Amino acid sequence: MSDSEQRRFHFWAVVAWLGGWTLFRLIYSSGFLLAPDETNYWQWGRHLAWGYHDQAPLLGWAIGISTQLFGHNETAVRLPSILSMGVASAYMCAMAWRWFSPRTAWAVALLSQGVLEFNVGGLLATCDGLQAAAWAGACYHAARAYEDDRWSQWLGAGLWFGTGMLAKYTMVLFAPSVFAYGLFSAVHRKRLAGAKPYVALGLGSALFFPVIWWNFQNGFQSFRHVAYIGGANTGFSLHIKYLGDLFGSQAALLSPLVFILILAAWVAAMRGRYRPGHWIVPFAVWTSFPMLGLFLALSLHTRIYGNWPGAAYLTATVLAAAFYAPAASGPGSELPRPRPRLWKWALGTSYAFTLLILVQTVFPVLPLPVAWDRTATELSGWDKLGEAASEMALDMPRPDKTFLFGMRYQVASELAFYAPGNPETVSINRWNRPNVYDYWFTDEALLGMDAVGAVTRHADMYFKRLGEIFDRVDPPVELPIRERRPLWGTEKTVNTFWLIRCYGFKGGIHWQPPKGFDVRKG
Numbered sequence: 001m002s003d004s005e006q007r008r009f010h011f012w013a014v015v016a017w018l019g020g021w022t023l024f025r026l027i028y029s030s031g032f033l034l035a036p037d038e039t040n041y042w043q044w045g046r047h048l049a050w051g052y053h054d055q056a057p058l059l060g061w062a063i064g065i066s067t068q069l070f071g072h073n074e075t076a077v078r079l080p081s082i083l084s085m086g087v088a089s090a091y092m093c094a095m096a097w098r099w100f101s102p103r104t105a106w107a108v109a110l111l112s113q114g115v116l117e118f119n120v121g122g123l124l125a126t127c128d129g130l131q132a133a134a135w136a137g138a139c140y141h142a143a144r145a146y147e148d149d150r151w152s153q154w155l156g157a158g159l160w161f162g163t164g165m166l167a168k169y170t171m172v173l174f175a176p177s178v179f180a181y182g183l184f185s186a187v188h189r190k191r192l193a194g195a196k197p198y199v200a201l202g203l204g205s206a207l208f209f210p211v212i213w214w215n216f217q218n219g220f221q222s223f224r225h226v227a228y229i230g231g232a233n234t235g236f237s238l239h240i241k242y243l244g245d246l247f248g249s250q251a252a253l254l255s256p257l258v259f260i261l262i263l264a265a266w267v268a269a270m271r272g273r274y275r276p277g278h279w280i281v282p283f284a285v286w287t288s289f290p291m292l293g294l295f296l297a298l299s300l301h302t303r304i305y306g307n308w309p310g311a312a313y314l315t316a317t318v319l320a321a322a323f324y325a326p327a328a329s330g331p332g333s334e335l336p337r338p339r340p341r342l343w344k345w346a347l348g349t350s351y352a353f354t355l356l357i358l359v360q361t362v363f364p365v366l367p368l369p370v371a372w373d374r375t376a377t378e379l380s381g382w383d384k385l386g387e388a389a390s391e392m393a394l395d396m397p398r399p400d401k402t403f404l405f406g407m408r409y410q411v412a413s414e415l416a417f418y419a420p421g422n423p424e425t426v427s428i429n430r431w432n433r434p435n436v437y438d439y440w441f442t443d444e445a446l447l448g449m450d451a452v453g454a455v456t457r458h459a460d461m462y463f464k465r466l467g468e469i470f471d472r473v474d475p476p477v478e479l480p481i482r483e484r485r486p487l488w489g490t491e492k493t494v495n496t497f498w499l500i501r502c503y504g505f506k507g508g509i510h511w512q513p514p515k516g517f518d519v520r521k522g
Helices: 003-031 036-046 058-070 074-099 102-114 116-121 127-148 151-167 169-184 189-193 196-217 221-229 243-254 256-270 280-286 289-298 310-324 340-362 374-379 382-394 409-418 459-466
Strands: 402-406 425-427 450-455 470-473 477-484 491-505
Touching (some): 003 074, 036 058, 058 074, 074 127, 116 127, 116 340, 127 310, 151 196, 189 196, 256 280, 382 409, 382 450, 382 491, 409 425, 409 450, 459 470
């Protein structure tokens, strides 16, 4: 084939592969129940605000629009994430196409759609998918801006940066990363002497201002929450007990060989294994490695969730494909030698692992013990719980004065989504931790009402505690969730809930701060 024919072939191959996987996720998304955090974000869409206790607000806004257009169903809730990962993938391939080669773009398309973390971000309604689109878009336009110094590219990077800040707070790391590249780049340092980068930064910051204003009005509660989960509530200490967890989670979410490819690409780039003028290589390192490096450092103090460094792997995937996919890059002498065997094994194992998880989620084929199967413990039975709680509420002496509640916000949100009619539900946070439900309901609005509550554990403990805030509480009623697993041959209990009838609410749903210092206190 001629060069133009090869470019045309790779263009349509990339479009077909990304489009096919996006369509697959759209169809697949209706095949399993919403996870607890997904229903929590869906609740945000029903209570629109400029900010929320736990995170930045964009996902709630997006789900609110999606469900208004397409109804309250699993696909509508997940649609923003599905589309966002499609956008992120397109930007990753565009980077590879422009600064490496069409064949590299095809390699990025292949690799990106096989990585479990990208599939999770492109399926589940979490902030990660929206941040991925913003991070990839900001990286592409910032690279174009450094290259040609056009206003349109700088402003495009600023818009994506602001959008990412509205999606997830860790997007703040993009700004120092991309400015650090400019400071250390002999090729592009002069770009930082002009006004354009700072106008772009101002534009992105302006988009985020409503979130800052909401936090100002609410005691900076979402920032306090982020500080709390980042270990600010514990005394300073350094240890390595969480370091293995972080590396293990990254290897699991990427697949071990893909993680090795990315680590090798970072090492090769830092050692200068590319021609000096190939500036996109250090740009890709600066917009990927610092995020993982920060969380590696933070893991020496506190536990880090596996998805937190997710955006780090977007431009890193481009780098790994450019360095190691067979004949992916331009002149082969200017980049590290391709590793076709490692590349093929990394690609094959990533798809095998991802497809196995996707199949297990909707059609459990692995005879795993229930305790090991998170798809069973986190996704099973919420629809049955919603129906049972609603029926029990209708049988209460005053059904019109009876509300549904969970002892955790996740359970309250699942009840709201899966109970018939999507009723408003309450999370009783008194003994757990503060969350968005503290902003939605007051004791005064519920005084004297009866309630039906649901718990997933510690039923006897909560039975006793609920006696403090209700006049009378009936003993918990067990609701086992049984499913037939193909390779088991018989039904087994995959989840267990407990329903509790309560009468005469006296007040006390909000979180009670512990004595002493707690960064979450307003």
